[in-house]
Amino acid sequence: xxxxxxxxxxxxxxxxxxxxxxxxxxxxxxxxxxxxxxxxxxxxxxxxxxxxxxxxxxxxxxxxxxxxxxxxxxxxxxxxxxxxxxxxxxxxxxxxxxxxxxxxxxxxxxxxxxxxxxxxxxxxxxxxxxxxxxxxxxxxx
Amino acid sequence: xxxxxxxxxxxxxxxxxxxxxxxxxxxxxxxxxxxxxxxxxxxxxxxxxxxxxxxxxxxxxxxxxxxxxxxxxxxxxxxxxxxxxxxxxxxxxxxxxxxxxxxxxxxxxxxxxxxxxxxxxxxxxxxxxxxxxxxxxxxxx
Amino acid sequence: xxxxxxxxxxxxxxxxxxxxxxxxxxxxxxxxxxxxxxxxxxxxxxxxxxxxxxxxxxxxxxxxxxxxxxxxxxxxxxxxxxxxxxxxxxxxxxxxxxxxxxxxxxxxxxxxxxxxxxxxxxxxxxxxxxxxxxxxxxxxx
Amino acid sequence: xxxxxxxxxxxxxxxxxxxxxxxxxxxxxxxxxxxxxxxxxxxxxxxxxxxxxxxxxxxxxxxxxxxxxxxxxxxxxxxxxxxxxxxxxxxxxxxxxxxxxxxxxxxxxxxxxxxxxxxxxxxxxxxxxxxxxxxxxxxxx
Numbered sequence: 001x002x003x004x005x006x007x008x009x010x011x012x013x014x015x016x017x018x019x020x021x022x023x024x025x026x027x028x029x030x031x032x033x034x035x036x037x038x039x040x041x042x043x044x045x046x047x048x049x050x051x052x053x054x055x056x057x058x059x060x061x062x063x064x065x066x067x068x069x070x071x072x073x074x075x076x077x078x079x080x081x082x083x084x085x086x087x088x089x090x091x092x093x094x095x096x097x098x099x100x101x102x103x104x105x106x107x108x109x110x111x112x113x114x115x116x117x118x119x120x121x122x123x124x125x126x127x128x129x130x131x132x133x134x135x136x137x138x139x140x141x
Numbered sequence: 142x143x144x145x146x147x148x149x150x151x152x153x154x155x156x157x158x159x160x161x162x163x164x165x166x167x168x169x170x171x172x173x174x175x176x177x178x179x180x181x182x183x184x185x186x187x188x189x190x191x192x193x194x195x196x197x198x199x200x201x202x203x204x205x206x207x208x209x210x211x212x213x214x215x216x217x218x219x220x221x222x223x224x225x226x227x228x229x230x231x232x233x234x235x236x237x238x239x240x241x242x243x244x245x246x247x248x249x250x251x252x253x254x255x256x257x258x259x260x261x262x263x264x265x266x267x268x269x270x271x272x273x274x275x276x277x278x279x280x281x282x
Numbered sequence: 283x284x285x286x287x288x289x290x291x292x293x294x295x296x297x298x299x300x301x302x303x304x305x306x307x308x309x310x311x312x313x314x315x316x317x318x319x320x321x322x323x324x325x326x327x328x329x330x331x332x333x334x335x336x337x338x339x340x341x342x343x344x345x346x347x348x349x350x351x352x353x354x355x356x357x358x359x360x361x362x363x364x365x366x367x368x369x370x371x372x373x374x375x376x377x378x379x380x381x382x383x384x385x386x387x388x389x390x391x392x393x394x395x396x397x398x399x400x401x402x403x404x405x406x407x408x409x410x411x412x413x414x415x416x417x418x419x420x421x422x423x
Numbered sequence: 424x425x426x427x428x429x430x431x432x433x434x435x436x437x438x439x440x441x442x443x444x445x446x447x448x449x450x451x452x453x454x455x456x457x458x459x460x461x462x463x464x465x466x467x468x469x470x471x472x473x474x475x476x477x478x479x480x481x482x483x484x485x486x487x488x489x490x491x492x493x494x495x496x497x498x499x500x501x502x503x504x505x506x507x508x509x510x511x512x513x514x515x516x517x518x519x520x521x522x523x524x525x526x527x528x529x530x531x532x533x534x535x536x537x538x539x540x541x542x543x544x545x546x547x548x549x550x551x552x553x554x555x556x557x558x559x560x561x562x563x564x
Binding site for chain 3 (some may be wrong): 541
Binding site for chain 2 (some may be wrong): 020026033060064069
């Protein structure tokens with residue numbers, strides 16, 4: 001998908017549906033997280049690498065637009081890109097695609113924090129560089 | 142809380158925490174929903190009254206700002222107000238309070254749809270009136 | 283309910299339902315946990331008191347029989363009793379009641395462990411005593 | 424794994440962990456369900472085929488033994504077999520493996536019901552036959 005460096009896919013679990021017969025709105029944040037975890041694994045040695053340094057990435061803000069319902073057993077492609085890495089902050093943007101249509105999109109804002117104090121700490125330079133490398137192909141020249 | 146017609150409380154369940162030792166970001170949308178369900182119960186005969194008419198309220202958009210982490214066993218007050226009821230659309234705004242501080246806020250946008258076709262259908266007038274009555278105290282004169 | 287020292291209630295959340303229109307089977311374990319947490323709060327100073335001592339209670343085994351489905355907005359009474367406290371082990375038994383009928387029952391087996399090593403450590407004597415006092419009323423004479 | 428006709432794998436999601444730093448006990452039932460859904464897809468045309476006939480498979484009983492904690496990002500192999508298909512009833516047994524060790528096992532009991540009335544209805548013969556074919560390789564001769 002245009003402008004996205006990364007995608008992974010999830011299948012809608014039965015447990016993720018609700019009595020409206022569709023995936024409950026709260027699951028999209030879980031799928032976004034699955035995408036972030038795999039993004040970090042692919043490009044930057046995994047989320048655990050951050051945790052091993054005593055750093056956690058916390059969520060500051062989340063946003064989703066639900067364009068069409070997702071249903072049980074749907075195979076969804078979760079596109080994600082990381083951007084705006086500055087100091088302790090960074091953002092992800094997402095588009096969820098099913099059969100060629102975008103059925104939801106959204107973004108999340110994050111900060112890296114010291115796991116002990118929960119105070120902001122700069123995104124480690126190796127991570128900034130890994131993100132920068134991962135996203136460079138999609139940058140305008 | 143200023144400007145909010147309604148509040149309910151939830152206690153953070155252990156199952157809602159994650160390996161960061163805090164409530165996972167996806168749960169806020171469940172708590173928002175708990176507040177909406179109780180709001181409709183208090184002011185408008187319950188969500189089931191809508192469902193009995195073959196109407197579902199779907200979620201179009203969600204947004205949360207996480208200001209401070211919520212932790213296991215925290216008692217949270219979820220403030221909610223319903224606004225902007227127009228045609229098939231309406232919105233809720235929320236503030237989550239713990240011990241006098243707002244630790245998160247957010248909003249959700251919704252539409253009422255026909256449960257069979259999932260097509261938009263006007264918010265029933267009894268519901269519009271119930272919301273209007275519930276929220277009137279907080280309106281400027 | 284006969285033989286149960288404790289009960290608390292939960293309301294079935296919309297997010298807990300699935301596309302069968304009933305509460306998903308995995309939620310019963312969350313409700314059991316809610317009951318355990320409130321049980322410890324009522325009788326023994328709260329689960330956090332254990333955690334503050336560097337002790338966690340882990341789940342070794344779980345069992346549920348689903349007799350009738352639970353549905354959205356049902357108010358459920360979760361009855362719980364703690365028994366068989368021996369060494370690092372203890373058990374809870376549960377019955378979930380709705381409108382006078384038992385709709386599910388089950389049990390869970392637990393061990394207290396050192397939070398660092400995850401190795402079994404005896405249930406602290408104050409907790410054994412608190413459980414014993416809580417359950418004594420229901421013992422045969 | 425000996426005696427199991429089927430396996431699939433899941434990766435422990437961060438959202439599935441709890442403040443003990445391990446996967447919450449309720450998720451095992453979600454993973455079991457993921458395995459059942461994929462089992463039916465591989466051998467019997469998918470769970471949706473049942474639903475399209477107005478049949479739901481409900482859960483009557485669940486059991487898990489937690490032998491070792493599952494942790495964030497663990498890749499788990501969920502082994503499953505279906506057995507004891509009789510009338511409207513059937514059972515699944517499971518073993519969850521990580522790196523060659525079984526870290527949990529369990530079973531679930533089910534009934535096929537009419538989706539309208541929720542009354543038991545025989546497992547369709549095509550499904551009985553598909554299960555029988557799937558499991559036959561593991562039968563003793």
